[in-house]
Amino acid sequence: MPRPRTHDAALRLKLLDRAGELISADGPRALSLRKLAAGAGTSTTAVYSLFGSKPDLVNALFVEGFRRFGERLAAVERSGDAVEDLVRLGVGHRAGAQADPHLYAIMFTRSVPGFEPGPEADEFARAARRPLAEVAAGGVASGQFAAVAPEVITVGAWGLAHGLVSLELAGNLPEEFTAGGAYEQVLRAAASGWLAPAGSGR
Known part of the structure; x- marks a missing residue:
């Protein structure tokens, strides 16, 4: 059986919402990719896979x-x-x-x-x-x-x-x-x- 895709659109939206909440609550310095991944229950690899970099993530927001x-x-x-x-x-x-x-x-x-x-x-x-x-x-x-x-x-x-x-x-x-x-x-x-x-x- 093929392995399930975990880096999907649903995770992407979850990460974007969580990133927006972090910036809104605590400012841009709070946007750590490690912290973001942990808060969304995923890995930093998933964040890099979906967005590429921190500036790319902000642009996606x-x-x-x-x-x-x-x-x-x-x-x-x-x-x-x-x-x-x-x-x-x-x-x-x-x-x-x-x-x-x-x-x-x-x-x-x-x-x-x-x-x-x-x-x-x-x-x-x-x-x-x-x-x-x-x-x-x-x-x-x-x-x-x-x-x-x-x-x-x-x-x-x-x-x-x-x-x-x-x-x-x-x-x-x-x-x-x-x-x-x-x-x-x-x-x-x-x-x-x-x-x-x-x-x-x-």
Whole structure:
């Protein structure tokens, strides 16, 4: 009988999640491949076999984080109303961060000094923003949004969601700010600010 494969996709994901948790909890210096392997119940040989090196592992963390994040945003159902869709994508942004907070910090704060993502990681990061860019461009093209560069709307909406989510994950939101309802209120108010002025002829 053939020997069972132990260095498989399931182990790879387990190692990535564990590596993200180590960095998130104790900083990048905590990411020892030996410690990582022991925590995942495997060997350092398995880590090297799946990732190659510590920098490759960090790059894989970045890729995996944006892969999951991008899939969640791509799955957000569109309503056809640009304001509503910006809000829905903002809610998806928060859900993605809550699902993988240990990866979110690596994706957006570059918590590992000296790390520069490779081309594949950059592509996954761009792909994650694509649904938001499509909604912004569609809103401008249809005349629902004012005639501004869609990228301005995209970056503004992305930055607002990221800022609020980062405050929430760090425990820095005031008690009176209910993360669910107030978060959506803020997103909707900001998205409505891009509406074309009445009587603009668009």
